[in-house]
Amino acid sequence: MSEETHASCSGNGACFPSKTRATFYCTCPESHDYVPPKSAEKPKVPVKLVREGNIAWGTSGELRQEWLKQRLASRTDPGQVVLRAVTRLLAVEMPEPLSDLFGAIHRKQFYKDLVGAPKVEQVTSASTARLGWMLLARVAAAIEYWLTQNSWSNYLWRSDRSSPDRFQIVAVWLALCEQLGHTLAPIEIALKNGVEYRGDLPADIGTTPSSHNTDHVDDHPEGFEPEDYADGDLDEEDVDSVDGGHDAAVTHLDEQTPDADVQTPDV
Structure with a gap:
C-alpha cells in the first residue's frame, strides 16, 4: 500500500x-475494514540450487570487483559512456545503494580496497574523461558493497527472497559492467536479462521469466539506452594525455595495469 x-x-x-x-x-x-490483497506465494528455490547459486553469486562478485580495480583506472571515455551512466545514476535515478551509501562509502575499508584513496591534486589535474571514471569508482564501490557485503546480499539473485526493485538495480548495474567490457558469468546474465537462474548450463539461461521480471528484459535495462553506446567522434577533452605530469588515477590503481593495456569496449 x-x-x-x-x-x-x-x-x-x-x-x-x-x-x-x-x-x-x-x-x-x-x-x-481493510482486507489486504492476497499475494501469490513465491515458489521456493530448491536447496541444491540455493547452494550452487550462492557460490556462483559470490564468485561472480569477486571476479567483477577484480575487473573493476583494473577498469576504473581508465583515462578515456569514448562516446562519454561513463559520464552519461554516472549522470543518470546520480542526477536522475539514484537507486537504493547510492541513496544509502554514496555519501559515506569512503569510510569503509571496502572502498579503499576497491578504488584506493583519491586526492585533491588528482582531481585538479584530471581530464573530463578521467573525472567521469573517478566518479564511477565511488558509484561502483557503493553498488558493489550493496551487492556483496550486506547480510542479505546472498538473496539478491533469488526470486523468492528479493524484490522487483532490487532485481532492477542489479540488472542495470550488470548491464553497465557488460557495456564497459566485463564478461558476465551465467548467473549475472540471468539477472541482467530478468530471468530465473537455474544453473550454469547455457540452455538454462534466459528461458524462464522471473516473477520479478519487468517490461525491460533486454540488453539495455531502463536507465541505459542503446544510443548511449553509439559510436561517435571523441571530443578533445575525452582523451587524456598519459604522461607523468597528468596522472589523475586513484592512488593504488596507478600501480595496476596502465590504461593502454585495458581493453576499451566498442561503444
Missing part, C-alpha cells in the same frame, strides 16, 4: 528496509 492510500487509518505503520525507502502496512486491518 502507499502512504497516501493509508494515511487516514489509525492502524497505519511503516518500516524502513533501507535508509531512504519506506514500506507501509496496517497493524489491524480487520478493525478498519
Whole structure:
C-alpha cells in the first residue's frame, strides 16, 4: 500500500528496509475494514540450487570487483559512456545503494580496497574523461558493497527472497559492467536479462521469466539506452594525455595495469 492510500487509518505503520525507502502496512486491518490483497506465494528455490547459486553469486562478485580495480583506472571515455551512466545514476535515478551509501562509502575499508584513496591534486589535474571514471569508482564501490557485503546480499539473485526493485538495480548495474567490457558469468546474465537462474548450463539461461521480471528484459535495462553506446567522434577533452605530469588515477590503481593495456569496449 502507499502512504497516501493509508494515511487516514489509525492502524497505519511503516518500516524502513533501507535508509531512504519506506514500506507501509496496517497493524489491524480487520478493525478498519481493510482486507489486504492476497499475494501469490513465491515458489521456493530448491536447496541444491540455493547452494550452487550462492557460490556462483559470490564468485561472480569477486571476479567483477577484480575487473573493476583494473577498469576504473581508465583515462578515456569514448562516446562519454561513463559520464552519461554516472549522470543518470546520480542526477536522475539514484537507486537504493547510492541513496544509502554514496555519501559515506569512503569510510569503509571496502572502498579503499576497491578504488584506493583519491586526492585533491588528482582531481585538479584530471581530464573530463578521467573525472567521469573517478566518479564511477565511488558509484561502483557503493553498488558493489550493496551487492556483496550486506547480510542479505546472498538473496539478491533469488526470486523468492528479493524484490522487483532490487532485481532492477542489479540488472542495470550488470548491464553497465557488460557495456564497459566485463564478461558476465551465467548467473549475472540471468539477472541482467530478468530471468530465473537455474544453473550454469547455457540452455538454462534466459528461458524462464522471473516473477520479478519487468517490461525491460533486454540488453539495455531502463536507465541505459542503446544510443548511449553509439559510436561517435571523441571530443578533445575525452582523451587524456598519459604522461607523468597528468596522472589523475586513484592512488593504488596507478600501480595496476596502465590504461593502454585495458581493453576499451566498442561503444
